[in-house]
Amino acid sequence: MSPIEQYKAGTNFISAAKMNYTHYFLKQLTGWTLHPNTGIQGKKSVRIADMGSQTAVWAIDVAEDQSFEADVHAFDISNKFFPPTPWLPPNVTLHRQDICSKFPSTLLETFDVVHFRLFIMLDEENIRSMVKSAISLLKPGGYIQWIEHDKTGLKPITASKDQDTSAVEALIELEKNPFPNYNFRWINSIAPVMAAEGLDVVVEERIETRASLLTQMHELHLIALLDIPRGMSETVDTFKANYFDDLASDNAKGIASVDNFKIIIARKPM
Numbered sequence: 001m002s003p004i005e006q007y008k009a010g011t012n013f014i015s016a017a018k019m020n021y022t023h024y025f026l027k028q029l030t031g032w033t034l035h036p037n038t039g040i041q042g043k044k045s046v047r048i049a050d051m052g053s054q055t056a057v058w059a060i061d062v063a064e065d066q067s068f069e070a071d072v073h074a075f076d077i078s079n080k081f082f083p084p085t086p087w088l089p090p091n092v093t094l095h096r097q098d099i100c101s102k103f104p105s106t107l108l109e110t111f112d113v114v115h116f117r118l119f120i121m122l123d124e125e126n127i128r129s130m131v132k133s134a135i136s137l138l139k140p141g142g143y144i145q146w147i148e149h150d151k152t153g154l155k156p157i158t159a160s161k162d163q164d165t166s167a168v169e170a171l172i173e174l175e176k177n178p179f180p181n182y183n184f185r186w187i188n189s190i191a192p193v194m195a196a197e198g199l200d201v202v203v204e205e206r207i208e209t210r211a212s213l214l215t216q217m218h219e220l221h222l223i224a225l226l227d228i229p230r231g232m233s234e235t236v237d238t239f240k241a242n243y244f245d246d247l248a249s250d251n252a253k254g255i256a257s258v259d260n261f262k263i264i265i266a267r268k269p270m
């Protein structure tokens with residue numbers, strides 16, 4: 001398995017904790033689990049598909065939302081991080097499924113919303129097959145919600161004047177190129193691919209991490225570094241040897257990076 005394949009698959013409980021923490025971080029940052037423009041307002045019952053669920057934290061959160069009755073189906077190619085079935089809410093069903101391949105015919109055109117979040121390394125062909133799968137699952141008029149880390153405008157920030165941002169600047173460079181053949185700009189292809197596949201893109205927006213969440217975001221970067229075991233990437237090993245301790249102490253000093261997230265909502269025509 002290539003380093004990026006190992007990283008994508010997740011390693012241990014640190015990978016799970018990172019995704020679960022990211023979920024609560026994003027919920028606090030955006031104020032929602034399902035974007036208000038996903039057609040759920042006023043609906044009593046909603047069928048939802050969560051693609052690449054990993055720990056199913058998003059699926060479980062949306063299933064426990066008291067404002068509508070949800071029937072949530074979560075799909076992942078691996079069940080490594082699935083919670084035990086007896087611990088799931090009754091309205092969540094987990095499936096092992098490659099989301100780039102055909103889905104069982106009984107599921108087709110049965111969902112109101114299809115959700116994608118945080119896929120680290122894709123190319124336009126992966127995006128196209130994932131969008132095609134979503135279209136096949138959606139009822140006419142249903143919505144896709146897709147959220148990704150947007151690394152195009154990363155910048156250092158300090159709480160006081162004249163603080164040293166060298167470790168954070170090095171982190172920003174690493175984030176843009178953590179693995180061979182990684183191109184952080186792939187997220188800019190999501191909306192154009194959706195439009196080319198006949199969907200109406202109704203939201204394409206960027207949310208910047210606000211000051212009150214910078215410390216949490218910095219902690220997430222540190223956890224993400226811990227989630228890359230020694231030997232998986234020489235670049236990351238060297239980076240950690242040079243900067244991890246400085247980055248850890250930066251957190252207490254008020255030195256961080258400002259990260260962005262991209263949100264895309266698209267509707268399948270009636």
Ligand SMILES: C[S@@+](CC[C@H](N)C(=O)[O-])C[C@H]1O[C@@H](n2cnc3c(N)ncnc32)[C@H](O)[C@@H]1O
Nearest residue numbers: 019052053054076077078097098099100117118
């Ligand atoms: C970084 S995790 C994101 C987890 C989740 N979406 C979240 O935001 O909490 C990416 C997940 O996508 C899954 N995945 C990647 N490619 C996939 C594929 N072709 N089919 C199904 N799952 C896939 C991985 O197994 C992993 O669990």
